[in-house]
Amino acid sequence: MTNGATERRRGRIMVLLDGSRVSYAALEAAADIAAQTGAEVLGIFVEEVNLLRSAGYSFSREVGSASGISRSFDAALVEHRLQRLADQARQALARAMAGRGGHHALSVARGRVVEEVLALAGPEDLLVLGRVGWSSAPGARLGSTARGLIQRSPGRVLLWCEPPVATPGRIVAFLNDHNQANHRAVLAAVEASRRYHQPITAFLCPGKTVPPEHLTAIRRELDVLGADARIRTLPATDPATIAQAVRQEHASQLVVSRECGLFQNPGADQLLIAVNLPVTVTP
Known part of the structure; x- marks a missing residue:
């Protein structure tokens, strides 16, 4: 098997760059991985097509984020921006990979962000997205782009x-009654545990009917993979209780399946706000 085939089977690290500070922080994380x-x-x-369309209307206006001044929304100016x-994304990617080695490339597309990213993503790929430190922004919610990619990404x-979190704590994973998930x-969680040399805590939500043989299989799988792991049952699934349990574990990262009822619950945003940690969402 060729090296290229091996790399493709292993999957790529894909990172969405939009010029924001948080997307460049995600780029550094992607480069480290x-x-x-x-x-x-x-x-x-991705050159957002709706933005370009809006700039085409004569009545469109934009307001400066710093000055607050309203001005014409010019299509040529938007194209230039x-x-x-x-260009800045291409330079940032080159800087992030300098000294780390490995192949890297930038894909520039025009369309809707979610659709363009999904057109490139495969089941073995890891997609890295930057997000604002929500604990400093009460009421902030998961954006529509991130939510769309989480719900539909094949990987x-x-x-x-x-x-970034500097605490050398544990990788926390949430379990449910979906065995494959x-x-x-x-x-x-095991991959993150090996990467960061941190143990694992698996949380089981109360009331979930995980068969004993499945829990035994999970424990056996963790033992075989060499992870220092423990399984805890949460006392409740409200965001405050879960956030407290996560802090008690000194969590450095969370791993949640998108099949998990906890993540699909409307309180998931409040949980992410409370813990403000990197979160890996699995299919």
């Missing part, structure tokens, strides 16, 4: 937060 795994890094910059941002999605979440 690639350096440890040998995976290729693919940066993705997008080109500049794409894992890593929501990276800023600033649990298996995928456990594998993601």
Whole structure:
């Protein structure tokens, strides 16, 4: 088997770049993971088609974020800005990979962000997205782009937060009554455990009917994979209780399956706000 085929089977590290500070923080995380795994890094910059369409209307206006001044929303100016941002993304990708080695490339597309990213993503790829440090922004919610990619991505999605967590704690994974989803979440947790040399805590939500043989299989799988792990049953599934349990474990990252009822619950946003940690969402 060729090296290229091996890399493709292993999957790429894909990172969405939009010119924001948090997307560049996600790029650094992606570059670190690639350096440890040998995976290729693919940066993705999408020229949002709806933005360009809006600039085409004569009545469109934009307001300066710093000045507050309203001015015409000029299509040529928007094109120039997008080109500049794409160039900056290309330079940032080159800087992030410098000294780390490995292959990297930037894909520039025009369309809707979610659709363009999904057109590139495969089941073995890891998609890294930057997110704002929500604990400093009460009421903030998971954006529509991140939510769309989490719900539809064929592979894992890593929501990276800023600033990075320095606590040498545990990788926390959430289990439910979906056996295959649990298996995928456990594998993601084990990979993170090996990457960061941190033990694992698996949380079981109360009332979930995980058969004893499945729990035994999970424990056996963790033992075979060499993870220092323990399984805890949560006392409740409200965001405050879960956040407290996560803090008690000194969690450095969370792993959640998108099949997990906890993540699908409307309180998931409040949980992410409370804990403000990197979150890996598995299919």
